[in-house]
Amino acid sequence: MTKARSNAVLIGLGMVADMHAAAIADTDGAVRLAGVMARRVETAKAFADRHGGPAVLTSVDAVIAAQPDFVILATPPDARRDYVTRLAGAGIPILTEKPLARTYAEAVELVEICDARGVGFGALLQHRMRPAAQDLMARIASGQIGDIASVELRIPWWRDQSYYDVPGRGTYARDGGGVLITQAIHTLDLMLQLCGPVETVQAMTATTALHQLEAEDFAAAALRFRSGAVGSMVASVTHYPGGAEEILLNGTKGSAVLAANRLVLHRHGAEPEEIGQAAGSGGGADPMAFSHDWHRDVIADFAEAVRQDRAPAITARSALGVHALIDAITRSAASGQRERVSDD
Numbered sequence: 039m040t041k042a043r044s045n046a047v048l049i050g051l052g053m054v055a056d057m058h059a060a061a062i063a064d065t066d067g068a069v070r071l072a073g074v075m076a077r078r079v080e081t082a083k084a085f086a087d088r089h090g091g092p093a094v095l096t097s098v099d100a101v102i103a104a105q106p107d108f109v110i111l112a113t114p115p116d117a118r119r120d121y122v123t124r125l126a127g128a129g130i131p132i133l134t135e136k137p138l139a140r141t142y143a144e145a146v147e148l149v150e151i152c153d154a155r156g157v158g159f160g161a162l163l164q165h166r167m168r169p170a171a172q173d174l175m176a177r178i179a180s181g182q183i184g185d186i187a188s189v190e191l192r193i194p195w196w197r198d199q200s201y202y203d204v205p206g207r208g209t210y211a212r213d214g215g216g217v218l219i220t221q222a223i224h225t226l227d228l229m230l231q232l233c234g235p236v237e238t239v240q241a242m243t244a245t246t247a248l249h250q251l252e253a254e255d256f257a258a259a260a261l262r263f264r265s266g267a268v269g270s271m272v273a274s275v276t277h278y279p280g281g282a283e284e285i286l287l288n289g290t291k292g293s294a295v296l297a298a299n300r301l302v303l304h305r306h307g308a309e310p311e312e313i314g315q316a317a318g319s320g321g322g323a324d325p326m327a328f329s330h331d332w333h334r335d336v337i338a339d340f341a342e343a344v345r346q347d348r349a350p351a352i353t354a355r356s357a358l359g360v361h362a363l364i365d366a367i368t369r370s371a372a373s374g375q376r377e378r379v380s381d382d
Contacts, residue, residue, distance in 0.1 A: 044341035045072035047101050050112035051085045059089040061333035069341045102128040108344050115140045116212045122148045131158035133340045136223050140214025142365035149355050159354040160340045164332035165224040170301040170314035184291030189269030193222050196280030208251030216253030218364045222273035225283045227360040236363050236379050237264045241370035248276045259367050358382035
């Protein structure tokens with residue numbers, strides 16, 4: 039029996055595009071990179087030459103005419119709406135890079151566009167696919183650390199100024215913000231999967247002397263979860279040379295520390311456990327210094343979801359929670375007041 043294979047088109051060939059191509063190539067034939075599209079045809083041709091010669095498509099009309107099984111959308115956030123509208127209108131499922139959009143309101147709009155058309159819409163929040171993270175989710179669900187009482191989230195990343203010298207990077211018009219929506223979004227999203235939604239935040243953000251950019255390179259917040267748990271968050275790209283992001287959970291039966299793909303458990307009356315191992319997370323000067331394995335798993339699942347006509351493991355709608363949280367942190371930093379997180 040011939041193994042089912044999905045044809046994907048990649049739109050947007052910036053920094054993360056080679057990661058997508060490598061991830062697709064590692065799906066054991068389940069997904070084929072059938073086409074690519076970029077703003078500059080020369081960029082698309084060079085990329086196609088590096089990655090097995092997928093078709094070079096020069097417009098959204100050409101993408102739609104190619105009738106791919108789904109599209110991976112890796113454009114900057116400011117370019118998402120037009121693509122999502124056109125592709126959803128043509129009934130083509132979309133797997134988009136994070137963030138969904140520049141703002142929470144824009145993200146809600148994109149989800150509603152796809153829902154109205156009945157089109158599959160997934161999000162590349164691949165940290166959810168890390169084995170250690172999935173192990174921790176299962177242990178929380180089975181009550182192994184009890185009820186979560188307090189949470190600490192720390193993202194000590196680093197970016198050189200050269201990263202922000204790229205036109206548009208770190209601006210509200212193109213990216214929607216700085217460290218929160220571009221880097222911290224992954225860990226904030228994972229925290230929500232583990233701990234449930236945040237109810238209120240009290241926050242501050244800053245642009246430090248270490249960088250020149252329009253948006254923030256540092257953010258801190260006190261969090262109160264709907265469950266009653268409390269927490270703290272510090273996220274920055276000011277920690278040279280950059281380290282692994284960490285989520286620390288203190289529960290009524292023990293604690294858990296998740297650092298990238300390494301999990302350490304301390305349960306009351308039991309020996310400590312260590313699961314997984316240290317792995318690159320893109321926290322240093324090279325933003326792409328991490329494995330493509332988790333991208334591969336998200337892409338392979340999305341392709342299978344399209345074939346089976348089911349929801350993907352990571353829906354775009356499930357990403358609205360982290361967008362709402364980032365929106366509340368940003369509002370709190372601006373107002374100096376505690377802000378409520380919108381229901382997603």
